[in-house]
Amino acid sequence: MTPIRIHFAYKHVERPWGGANNFIRTLHNYLEKTGEFAFTNKIDEPCDILFMNQTGKGPGSNGASISFSLVRRLMNDGFCPDRKLVVRAVNLNAHAFNRGPRYWLFGRAKDRELIRVLNLADLVIFQSAYQKSFF
16 A cells, blocks of 8 residues: 655654644654655655645744745646645634734734635644634
């Protein structure tokens, strides 16, 4: 049986770094133990599943973000026509910043970018029912 190729866009670190890092690290380690998955190192390598934690690249990638345009290109490139996009949705800046000045300065554009990515997803995993309620 050919292993399912998965790319984790969020690069975790082995030390404690918060909830997203712990979730991704645990999931990655579990999938690795099953032997049913192979992992790609680069986001543009052929894969069956592109797994994202919102649009973040994680502490293993200096905390950068992935743009909607890159995700759209990867999902429509024809390189892997059956590639599935799975996104873990955690929070919106509108919720975290209560639409104050920080939201209008930084968060609004990031929220719009995230919502566009979620609309491309084949599956969205919400961190909790509470988070799902405000998405």
